[in-house]
Amino acid sequence: MEEGKMMVETPVVYAVGNTYQILFYLTHDAYASVKIGETVFDDAVCGNMRSLPGMRRICVPQALLNSAGAYTLRLERIKARLCYRTKTIAVEETTYPFVPVKQNGEARAYMIGDAHGNIDGAIKAAKQSGAFDFLIVNGDIGESADESQMLQSHELASRLTGGSKPVVYARGNHENRGAAAEILPQYIPLRDGCTYYTFRLGGIWGIVLDCGEDKTDDHPEYGGAARFYDFRLRQTAYLRQVIAAADTEFGAADVTHRICVVHTQFPCKQEPLFDIQRDLYQTWCDLLDEMGVELILSAHMHCYQYLLPGDPDLRLQTYCPLLIGTWNHVDVIGGSKVVFEKENICFSCKTSDGITRLEGTLYD
Ligand SMILES: [Fe+2]
Structure with a gap:
């Protein structure tokens, strides 16, 4: 400083919604x-x-x-x-x-997450993917032990956008751990105090969800601090509210693409320790389908994967592709470039060492 x-x-x-914070x-x-x-x-x-x-x-x-x-x-x-x-x-x-995302024409997103404190590595990774129109910060940028760690996500978003491009933020599970977790809401965008919300950027409509922690609330790792079962139930209610307001949300006439951003890849198969709340999460998949969500953008696993409905690595029924689009191995960090074309969505996943490890398009 x-x-x-x-x-x-x-x-x-x-x-957030129809505002910028x-x-x-x-x-x-x-x-x-x-x-x-x-x-x-x-x-x-x-x-x-x-x-x-x-x-x-x-x-x-x-x-x-x-x-x-x-x-x-x-x-x-x-x-x-x-x-x-x-x-x-x-x-x-x-x-x-400030350059907004255009209503018509191609829109380029860059998604980063899981930097776990390696902000320089995340910047290096982003530079490998070239210019973008908006940034998605998809969780686990730092930890939450103290205020300096709370600021890491802000620093990353600032260095990548200079305050001149819009940013979508989703909380990761590691932002819930530590003495400063309860003051995190001061440092991030919120809708009525909540970390789940919808957003509009040009023709793109999106919904951000927040799984909270990845194990049951009573796991000793959380030391009695976790209350995510109720938190997830409130999100189910919120998803239904969004569907009830379809005309001004995903159903608006000028929406061209619909996405979901969520740090934890909740539809995927999990080790027994993490295989929680299947029924609730299946409801989330069903409600996202009602919204016409075309792509779920996740992180959390530290390696890339693209899963179509029916993939054997899914534990739930999904209705659209899921891209796990962040990477963290030793000192190599990676994100994803996601390009929204008029009638397609393309993605390219490149790590800070310059290697493209996964790429594809949603529609043939
Ligand atoms: Fe995570």
């Missing part, structure tokens, strides 16, 4: 606002400007930022926050260009 610098890296622009990490006391065109969005709570250091979040309408193509982050540094006449000492304004 540079001496005197007010912010760590750049902001990160996350897509702009997250940025301040190292000093400061008021913050985002200006798009002539519209100002203040970082305020119940009428008071926030001023403490740490992660901040300003939500803006997608349509506004998409059409403006840039936003300005205004930080007003505070010398002393007082009950009377707080003193501010400097204003810093930085304008970030």
